[in-house]
Amino acid sequence: MTGIRGLAICSTMALLSACATTGVNNSAGRATVYEDVRTSSSIVQGIGIESQDIVAVTDRMMRDMLANQLLAGRSPAPRVIIDSQYFTNESSSRINKNMITDRLRIELQRAAQGRMVFIGREYSGMVEAERELKRSGVTDAGTIRSTRGTAGADFRLVGRITSADAVDSSSALTSRYQQISFEMIDLEYGTVVWGGLYEFKKTAQDDIIYR
Secondary structure, eight states: OHHHHHHHHHHHHHHHHHHHTSOOOOSOOOOOOOOOTTSOOSSOOOSSOOHHHHHHHHHHHHHHHHTOHHHHSOSSOOEEEOSSTTEEEOSSSOOOHHHHHHHHHHHHHHHHTTSSEEOOGGGHHHHHHHHHHHHTTSSOOOSSOOOSSOOOOSEEEEEEEEEEEEEOTTTOOEEEEEEEEEEEEETTTOOEEEEEEEEEEEEEOOOOOOO
């Protein structure tokens, strides 16, 4: 009986010891801090593409597009597609490309005020399904209009993100040069009617994980 009691005590002590060494941090966390998306974080900084870079590049490209008469000075207003389908990430930075193209499209649409018409080509399946319901008589025709086909586009945004890294093996400092390029393609001729480039370089002992 004594042996069983001793075994139970040893098992309990071993369990308590294991719990004490799991490395679980039960201390209170840091309070949430709202930061300006247009500036570098004062708490977490890395060498990848961050909020201030996305805001800066989309603001600059938007202004540049609106100043281009081939895009914003045509009559009737050109139809354009701005999404991430032909916008590729070939860099070593992890980034959701939609964050760039969505912000560019929405801010450009707000600023263009009718000088461009934006086509949501990524939603074409939804549009075709609704058109089929109307034309088959399942629903009425709605209140806008009926057309033979959906809107064709005049221009589409393409682009890529590229980078070049340099690492100091002795100090673990990493320097990353990043380049974000945009071009607007004429969807009849295949010519480039506009192009824009945004580049920056960051250096740090990079231990930030981007998700």
